[in-house]
Amino acid sequence: MTAQIDGADAATVVTETTCGICLEESKDPLNLPCGHSFCDGCLDGWRSRYKVEEEMRRRCPICRARIPPSKEMVALLLTLQKDKLKLEVSNNTSSERYHRTCGLLKEAEERVGADWDGVTILEDNDDKPPVVMPYYIARAIREGDAKSVLKWINANRREDRANATSGVDTASMPVLYIAAACGQLALMSHLLQLGANVDGRASFGGTAMGSTFNDEELPSGNIGSEGVRLLLSWGASFFPEEGRSREGVVSSARRYGQRVLADLLESELGGRRCEITNLSAQPELNGKTCVADEYLPASNQYKVTLETKCKEVLILGPDNLKRRDRTPQDCGYYIEFKNGRTIRHDFDSSEDCKAFVAAVNRDETQPVVTEEAEARAEQAAAELLAELGLDDTQLESCIGHKAKKSRKKKGGKRKKRK
Numbered sequence: 001m002t003a004q005i006d007g008a009d010a011a012t013v014v015t016e017t018t019c020g021i022c023l024e025e026s027k028d029p030l031n032l033p034c035g036h037s038f039c040d041g042c043l044d045g046w047r048s049r050y051k052v053e054e055e056m057r058r059r060c061p062i063c064r065a066r067i068p069p070s071k072e073m074v075a076l077l078l079t080l081q082k083d084k085l086k087l088e089v090s091n092n093t094s095s096e097r098y099h100r101t102c103g104l105l106k107e108a109e110e111r112v113g114a115d116w117d118g119v120t121i122l123e124d125n126d127d128k129p130p131v132v133m134p135y136y137i138a139r140a141i142r143e144g145d146a147k148s149v150l151k152w153i154n155a156n157r158r159e160d161r162a163n164a165t166s167g168v169d170t171a172s173m174p175v176l177y178i179a180a181a182c183g184q185l186a187l188m189s190h191l192l193q194l195g196a197n198v199d200g201r202a203s204f205g206g207t208a209m210g211s212t213f214n215d216e217e218l219p220s221g222n223i224g225s226e227g228v229r230l231l232l233s234w235g236a237s238f239f240p241e242e243g244r245s246r247e248g249v250v251s252s253a254r255r256y257g258q259r260v261l262a263d264l265l266e267s268e269l270g271g272r273r274c275e276i277t278n279l280s281a282q283p284e285l286n287g288k289t290c291v292a293d294e295y296l297p298a299s300n301q302y303k304v305t306l307e308t309k310c311k312e313v314l315i316l317g318p319d320n321l322k323r324r325d326r327t328p329q330d331c332g333y334y335i336e337f338k339n340g341r342t343i344r345h346d347f348d349s350s351e352d353c354k355a356f357v358a359a360v361n362r363d364e365t366q367p368v369v370t371e372e373a374e375a376r377a378e379q380a381a382a383e384l385l386a387e388l389g390l391d392d393t394q395l396e397s398c399i400g401h402k403a404k405k406s407r408k409k410k411g412g413k414r415k416k417r418k
Contacts, residue, residue, distance in 0.1 A: 034065035068120040069112045075203035080105040131164040141178045162194035174200035180208035186342045189335040198236045209236045232271030235325030267295035274321040307332045
């Protein structure tokens with residue numbers, strides 16, 4: 001929505017905060033060259049960035065001026081042109097890859113439109129380019145070297161390294177996208193806790209959600225399924241990139257006999273983190289958070305797991321569930337990387353988790369790291385040493401020495417308080 005300023009130059013416009021589609025305050029507004037502004041999500045629904053089915057959706061909903069292609073569409077077009085040229089230079093024009101590239105290029109050209117001026121691109125309002133990760137960090141992600149990745153991200157928190165991307169020549173893939181494609185679940189949780197955009201896109205439009213699916217549009221084994229659930233609990237959208245659709249994945253899952261997955265993806269709250277509400281039978285659970293692990297279509301209910309240390313399982317209807325996506329400040333659990341090990345902290349309430357996260361962000365002592373958590377870490381260390389072939393005496397010596405130091409430290413503190 002725009003208004004002309006009296007006496008100002010005709011090209012000068014004032015953009016209001018109201019979206020011209022939903023008529024509410026714009027969220028992540030996109031400004032079109034014609035001067036009209038819309039929510040990113042609203043405009044994405046009006047004219048999909050990756051699939052244009054009607055010519056009308058190439059036009060501004062208000063004035064019908066041409067909507068230019070998005071930067072992702074243009075990046076994909078340029079990448080395919082480059083790949084096609086490379087194959088032609090190497091005289092590889094009879095290969096299946098070349099014919100596939102030509103087909104994809106033709107589709108990309110149709111989406112961009114023959115009337116594109118070759119210059120104007122639909123940009124978002126965040127004109128700050130993403131941080132480009134070094135090659136060794138991309139390699140560390142693929143190799144599961146979480147220590148190197150997290151060390152690099154935390155080395156400069158003023159930069160948004162949790163949303164860093166690979167280089168333009170490798171499709172500007174976000175860190176989270178690469179971690180998801182490689183099945184690095186713990187690292188994915190770390191990145192999301194650090195503020196990684198769960199729907200961040202590569203230059204070809206791919207997202208972390210889409211990368212957990214293989215060419216048959218089904219999760220790549222148990223890791224893929226767990227990755228889907230993880231991303232859904234953090235609020236991931238359904239396959240916004242080209243060639244992916246919620247309906248297509250559901251159909252494929254049913255065709256291959258994965259009924260539970262199909263029901264989960266087809267339901268409104270499947271895999272989502274939710275808050276329990278209006279539960280009169282157990283009012284003490286209202287306000288507690290849970291994850292909808294399975295949808296039961298026969299009764300239109302969900303099998304949910306409470307986000308508590310006891311992990312109680314309940315059957316609840318959609319009227320008792322309110323979607324509450326995880327955020328870095330309210331993540332429900334916390335994955336810590338310490339001394340080369342990943343430790344998961346669970347809490348009895350989301351408030352306890354928030355307090356823990358706030359303490360971590362302030363670099364304070366973490367009061368909710370219990371003796372139980374320390375014991376689990378010690379057990380993990382013992383198992384690792386056992387795998388290395390150390391005997392029981394050596395294990396006891398190692399663990400006992402640390403326990404003795406801990407007792408002496410605690411005893412010293414008590415004596416000091418006296």
